[in-house]
Amino acid sequence: MGEFTEALRQRVLDWLSVNVPESRLQHVVRVEEMAIALAQHHQVDTTLAAQAALMHDLAKYFKPQRLLAMAKADGLAIDPVEELNPHLLHAEVGAIVARDEFGVDHPDVLAAIADHTLGRPGMSPISCIVFLADSLEPGRGDAPELITLRQASQESLPKAVWMSADCTLNHLISRQRLIHPRVLLTRNWFMREDTRTTQRRSPNRPSSPPIKQPRSA
Numbered sequence: 282m283g284e285f286t287e288a289l290r291q292r293v294l295d296w297l298s299v300n301v302p303e304s305r306l307q308h309v310v311r312v313e314e315m316a317i318a319l320a321q322h323h324q325v326d327t328t329l330a331a332q333a334a335l336m337h338d339l340a341k342y343f344k345p346q347r348l349l350a351m352a353k354a355d356g357l358a359i360d361p362v363e364e365l366n367p368h369l370l371h372a373e374v375g376a377i378v379a380r381d382e383f384g385v386d387h388p389d390v391l392a393a394i395a396d397h398t399l400g401r402p403g404m405s406p407i408s409c410i411v412f413l414a415d416s417l418e419p420g421r422g423d424a425p426e427l428i429t430l431r432q433a434s435q436e437s438l439p440k441a442v443w444m445s446a447d448c449t450l451n452h453l454i455s456r457q458r459l460i461h462p463r464v465l466l467t468r469n470w471f472m473r474e475d476t477r478t479t480q481r482r483s484p485n486r487p488s489s490p491p492i493k494q495p496r497s498a
Contacts, residue, residue, distance in 0.1 A: 285332040293335055293383060301342050308420055309338055315414040323438060325406045333393035333411045336385065340374040348374050362461045369461060372398040400446060400467030409438040409471075416445055439478065443471040 297306050316334035320327040340348065345367035351374045352359055363369045376395040379385040392401075393408040397415050404412065413434050421427055426448055434441040446468035453460050 285328050289383065290332075290335060293339075296382070297339070301338065305338060305341060308418065309335060311418040311420050312337060312411070312414045315418045316410050319410045319414060319434060319438075320407070322435060323406060323410070325410060329387060329390055330393075330407050330410050332385070332387075333390045333397075333407060334414055336379045336383070336390075337372070337375060337394050337397045337411055337415060339378040339382070339394070340371040343371060343374060351377055360461060360463075362459050365459065369398060372396065399461050399463040400442065400471075401463060402466050402470035404442070404467070404471075406438055409442050413438070413441050413445060437475060437478070439471045439475040443468050443475060446471070 294306070297309060301309070313331050313334040316330040317327050319325075320330035340351075343351075348367045348370040349359070349364075352363075352370045355377050357370075357373055359370070373395045376391045379394055380391060385391060389405050389407045392405065393411040395401075396404055396408050397411045400412055401408070413430075417427060417431050417434060430441055430445055430448065433444050446464055449464055450460065450468065453464075
């Protein structure tokens, strides 16, 4: 199973209408719409992107103990940061719900659901799209940094991912919050990928500015 039919989409929407507030349901629909637009722009499978986006917050309102119990029962490795903040597990637990409740078996869809919050080094384009759409959908507002990230998402998925992770890190640091190591790993991986891509496009461009030599006396 795994085909994203209109009947399955409606079943997911019906389930969400019972398990999340209306405001969250509207967020999910906006994420789905943005994911489709990004997928079209970057020539990625729109059906897979839409399915992952629609299901990304299935476990958003699960209680902390339920998240921990489901994660442990499924054999997920739980970071100490997640032990202290189980809400971070809602993405990976959401993938479990998508698999068990809705029969989703496509690995790219399940990975995109699981990684939409913390990211992951080497994410597929579909995962990048859902990761970005979740934080950049229009309902998030029009702060300058969001406008910049939306523009970046049109130019390059790797660039937009590491820039988004930068914003997350700055936000957490400014509030003296714990940082999950995967956010930093994601940021570094996609920054390197973006740099390599830029260098391939401009092979004669130096990777760093030349060191200025002191003038002779």
